[in-house]
Amino acid sequence: MAKKGVADYIRETQVWKSIFRHGPPTDARNRAAVVAGNVFLHLHPIKLKRSGVQLGYTWCMGGLTFFIFLALTVTGLLLMFYYRPTAEYAYNDIIALKEHVPLGIMREIHRWGAHAMVITVWLHMFRVFMTGSYKPPREFNWGVGVVLLILTLLLSFTGYLLPWDQLAIWAIAVGSNMAKATPFLGHGGPGAALAQIGDFVMVSDKNDVRFQLLGGRFVGEPALLRFYILHCVFIPLVVGVLIAVHFWRVRKDGGISAPL
Amino acid sequence: MSDESKKQLNRREFFSFVTVGWVAFTSAVAGLASLAFRYSYPNVTFDPEMDFIAGFPADYEEGVDERWKNGFGVWMVKQEGKLVALSNICTHLGCVPNWLPAELKFKCPCHGSGYYMNGINFEGPAPRPLERYKIALTPEGKIKVDKTKIYRYEKGQWDHPDSYLSV
Amino acid sequence: MKEFINYMADPIRSFPIMTILYILMMKYYRIIGTKKFAIGAVVASLPVVAWFCMDANFRAIILWPDNIPINIIIILIAWLTWYSLYRCAQNDARIEKGECPIEATPENREKVWTWPNLVYTELMCMIGATVFLVVWAIIFKAPLEEPANPTWAPNPAKAPWYFLGLQEMLVYFDPWMAGVVLPGIIVVGLMAIPYIDTNPKGNGYFTIKERPLAMWMFMYGWLVLWIYLIIVGTFLRGPNWTFYGPFEYWDFHKVVSEYNVNLSEFLWIKWLNMPMPGNIVLREILGIILTVAYIVVIPLWSAKTKWGKKIIENTGQIRYYIFIFLLLGMTSLPIKMVLRWLFSLKYIIALPEWELNL
Numbered sequence: 001m002a003k004k005g006v007a008d009y010i011r012e013t014q015v016w017k018s019i020f021r022h023g024p025p026t027d028a029r030n031r032a033a034v035v036a037g038n039v040f041l042h043l044h045p046i047k048l049k050r051s052g053v054q055l056g057y058t059w060c061m062g063g064l065t066f067f068i069f070l071a072l073t074v075t076g077l078l079l080m081f082y083y084r085p086t087a088e089y090a091y092n093d094i095i096a097l098k099e100h101v102p103l104g105i106m107r108e109i110h111r112w113g114a115h116a117m118v119i120t121v122w123l124h125m126f127r128v129f130m131t132g133s134y135k136p137p138r139e140f141n142w143g144v145g146v147v148l149l150i151l152t153l154l155l156s157f158t159g160y161l162l163p164w165d166q167l168a169i170w171a172i173a174v175g176s177n178m179a180k181a182t183p184f185l186g187h188g189g190p191g192a193a194l195a196q197i198g199d200f201v202m203v204s205d206k207n208d209v210r211f212q213l214l215g216g217r218f219v220g221e222p223a224l225l226r227f228y229i230l231h232c233v234f235i236p237l238v239v240g241v242l243i244a245v246h247f248w249r250v251r252k253d254g255g256i257s258a259p260l
Numbered sequence: 261m262s263d264e265s266k267k268q269l270n271r272r273e274f275f276s277f278v279t280v281g282w283v284a285f286t287s288a289v290a291g292l293a294s295l296a297f298r299y300s301y302p303n304v305t306f307d308p309e310m311d312f313i314a315g316f317p318a319d320y321e322e323g324v325d326e327r328w329k330n331g332f333g334v335w336m337v338k339q340e341g342k343l344v345a346l347s348n349i350c351t352h353l354g355c356v357p358n359w360l361p362a363e364l365k366f367k368c369p370c371h372g373s374g375y376y377m378n379g380i381n382f383e384g385p386a387p388r389p390l391e392r393y394k395i396a397l398t399p400e401g402k403i404k405v406d407k408t409k410i411y412r413y414e415k416g417q418w419d420h421p422d423s424y425l426s427v
Numbered sequence: 428m429k430e431f432i433n434y435m436a437d438p439i440r441s442f443p444i445m446t447i448l449y450i451l452m453m454k455y456y457r458i459i460g461t462k463k464f465a466i467g468a469v470v471a472s473l474p475v476v477a478w479f480c481m482d483a484n485f486r487a488i489i490l491w492p493d494n495i496p497i498n499i500i501i502i503l504i505a506w507l508t509w510y511s512l513y514r515c516a517q518n519d520a521r522i523e524k525g526e527c528p529i530e531a532t533p534e535n536r537e538k539v540w541t542w543p544n545l546v547y548t549e550l551m552c553m554i555g556a557t558v559f560l561v562v563w564a565i566i567f568k569a570p571l572e573e574p575a576n577p578t579w580a581p582n583p584a585k586a587p588w589y590f591l592g593l594q595e596m597l598v599y600f601d602p603w604m605a606g607v608v609l610p611g612i613i614v615v616g617l618m619a620i621p622y623i624d625t626n627p628k629g630n631g632y633f634t635i636k637e638r639p640l641a642m643w644m645f646m647y648g649w650l651v652l653w654i655y656l657i658i659v660g661t662f663l664r665g666p667n668w669t670f671y672g673p674f675e676y677w678d679f680h681k682v683v684s685e686y687n688v689n690l691s692e693f694l695w696i697k698w699l700n701m702p703m704p705g706n707i708v709l710r711e712i713l714g715i716i717l718t719v720a721y722i723v724v725i726p727l728w729s730a731k732t733k734w735g736k737k738i739i740e741n742t743g744q745i746r747y748y749i750f751i752f753l754l755l756g757m758t759s760l761p762i763k764m765v766l767r768w769l770f771s772l773k774y775i776i777a778l779p780e781w782e783l784n785l
Contacts, residue, residue: 025542025543028540031540031541031542031543032540034542035541035542035546041541041542041546044541044545044546045541046540046541047538047539047540047541048538048539048541048545049535049536049537049538049539050534050535050536050537050538050539050544051530051531051535051536051631052545053539053544053545053548054535055548055552056510056514057530059507060548060549060552063549063552064552064553064556067552067553067556068556068560071556071557071560087575091574091575094571095571098568098571105561105564105565107569108563108564108565108567108568108569109560109561109564111569112495112496112560112563112564112567112569113560115495115496115588116496116499116556116559116560116563118496118589119496119499119500119503122500123500123503123504123507125617126504126507126511126649127507127511129620129645129649130511130514130515130633131530131629131631131632131633132628132629132630132631132632132634132638132641133630133631134620134621134624135621135624135626135627135629135630135631136621136627136630138621139621139622142618142620142621143618143621146614146617146618149617150614153589153590156587156589157587157590160587163571164574164575165571165572165573165574165575166572166573166574166575166576166581167570167572167581167585168575169575169576169577170355170370170580170581170584171584171585171586171587173353173354173355173577173580174353174354174355174370174584174586174594175586175590176354177353177354177602177606178353178602178605178606178607179606179607180354180602181601181602181603181606181607181782182603182607183603183607183608186603188602188782189602189603189607189782190603190781190782190783191781191782191783192782194781207301211301212300212301215300215302215305216302216305216306216307217305217307218307218308218577219577220306220577222302222305257630257631258530258531258535258536258631258632259527259528259530259531259536259630259631259632260627260630260631329578330578330579331578333578348578352597352602353597353602353606355580355584356578356579356580357580358580358582367667368580368667368668369580369581369582369583369584369666369667369668370580370583370584370594370668371594371597371598371668372598372667372668372669382686382687383686383687384598384668384687385597385598385599385600385601387601387774387777387779387782387784388779414779414780415780
């Protein structure tokens with residue numbers, strides 16, 4: 001009989017056995033058990049077609065998008081410890097993040113990670129199109145994916161305002177003025193001029209979509225707070241739910257696409 | 261007893277019951293959603309100052325005066341015997357154009373809209389001229405600019421006597 | 428030489444060039460989708476890129492921290508587009524010979540264990556991505572400009588890079604079109620793809636031959652109308668959003684005389700030699716007629732053509748009309764760009780009174 005190593009002793013302790021209910025994943029039974037029994041790994045099926053594990057087919061872009069989303073959640077949480085979303089403090093807190101805090105690349109990782117997530121999500125869509133993976137039965141999941149793509153862009157865009165620097169407010173000024181030009185819903189868009197009864201203007205700068213976005217008529221502190229809440233809580237929540245739907249449907253629609 | 265209860269809820273009644281239930285549910289959800297929507301529009305907002313006193317008409321020389329641009333977002337433009345308070349918000353997407361004295365034009369850095377000195381757009385994507393604000397004289401003879409009232413060229417409002425000062 | 432490249436990079440010339448290159452790429456994808464071509468292209472482009480990077484102005488643009496993601500995405504897209512074409516060419520050659528695509532070979536249909544096959548791939552990707560991000564974060568500082576100042580706009584004022592395609596569209600369209608309607612069409616169009624494209628072939632494997640229409644349309648929108656416009660907006664637009672060649676110094680006083688004319692002014696003043704009519708609808712009548720013709724007559728007419736009949740036969744009336752409206756929305760961008768460049772045409776319909784400009 002072979003000599004027992006340290007690893008084998010650890011595997012036989014009660015603590016180990018209480019956490020991992022199966023042996024090392026070297027045989028069929030345990031390989032199935034490790035994927036099915038682990039809450040994180042059970043996103044995957046136990047077995048899948050060989051074409052679906054090849055990097056040349058999947059490019060791993062969807063998986064990377066999810067991973068970067070998690071990385072952004074963690075770094076974003078850490079950034080929140082040092083950031084106050086007010087016009088008075090925001091800019092100084094961003095400088096402090098660089099100067100007064102150890103590991104001064106947290107903001108860099110968050111920012112470049114945001115860019116990287118936009119890139120991976122686009123390339124994921126590109127791959128899914130190229131392999132025709134949106135075709136039945138995956139039509140609905142493609143739609144969920146498009147919504148997630150938009151939400152990724154919105155997450156990135158709302159994050160842009162938070163440093164409260166020149167780049168931030170002018171990007172938001174341009175963005176919110178596009179909202180102003182929304183037909184019928186923005187006071188500077190087509191249709192708004194027609195929605196007028198005598199002197200009473202139905203769509204004005206006090207009740208259009210731009211006002212709702214900014215919490216006021218100008219890009220100012222209410223806008224900063226709104227974008228902060230949208231960026232840190234609201235959109236990530238929606239994205240989280242939709243990611244769950246997206247992954248669930250990948251499984252239910254037959255896993256990673258493959259020739260019929 | 262059981263026979264009676266079966267009679268009380270026949271098929272048609274069941275469906276009308278369900279319909280009423282769904283209508284009530286939908287309207288409740290719609291009502292709550294519209295309340296949440298209204299919640300996002302505060303009743304009070306804190307806007308910057310909308311009017312200011314801009315000195316005496318004699319303070320201004322012919323051409324574009326930028327002294328109120330940073331504080332209030334207004335260019336005072338004196339031309340052909342008229343003094344006007346020109347908005348510095350680009351009519352395209354709300355950036356702030358720059359006055360280029362060498363080329364005698366306002367040029368927006370965001371998308372390249374250009375305006376003549378009088379505010380009329382001539383290049384780039386701007387759909388209409390810059391807006392004028394209401395300008396008037398106080399009893400002391402000082403200029404008062406009121407940004408709550410705007411005058412738009414394409415609506416023919418630049419002939420309005422409040423939209424300029426004759427100097 | 429640099430002068431010539433600067434000259435050619437102007438969207439007036441580079442947009443048609445890109446379109447032609449795109450058509451050549453899709454037409455000869457079997458030549459491009461070979462390893463020989465890829466090696467040749469890399470070998471040929473390395474000295475060119477090195478020569479480009481010798482130029483201080485070019486270096487200044489590409490090494491601007493906010494532009495790094497675009498450099499990365501350009502490299503990735505070039506590589507992945509070639510790789511897709513390579514896989515498509517491989518599969519299409521097999522299909523022509525009567526074989527199944529590579530993804531459908533018995534070997535690839537075989538089921539394998541998730542652990543370790545998939546899990547290890549994912550682990551490697553995660554480690555790679557982490558290392559990449561950390562290195563990126565160490566090399567390039569996240570940019571931070573001056574504190575916010577609502578009274579002074581920086582020059583040029585650019586949106587985040589992924590919106591620069593839209594910002595470039597804003598040069599040709601009014602905000603309600605470029606900022607609301609066209610993005611809306613993009614989103615709706617993307618979501619509608621699976622319902623319009625009823626072609627059952629090409630599900631789960633790379634192919635161009637079995638789904639040419641879908642490929643040609645999507646790739647054009649994605650590569651030329653989206654990525655190319657982002658590149659223009661990032662690298663070739665300088666102060667005042669005027670065009671600057673890749674080797675050109677961003678001179679704030681570059682004077683560009685650009686006078687754009689509305690269609691109504693062409694009609695009444697240039698062609699009819701008349702003053703502009705007071706009635707605003709009459710004033711814009713030609714533009715309104717053309718627009719209505721574009722969105723009503725073209726779909727009805729094209730439904731009668733051979734091409735339209737075939738699509739209707741395959742997918743049905745409703746799908747056909749949704750498809751054609753989305754297609755018209757997409758082609759409105761290049762049409763408007765070409766009109767602007769050829770005739771300095773500003774708006775086809777100019778109704779600033781109603782905030783309605785097209």
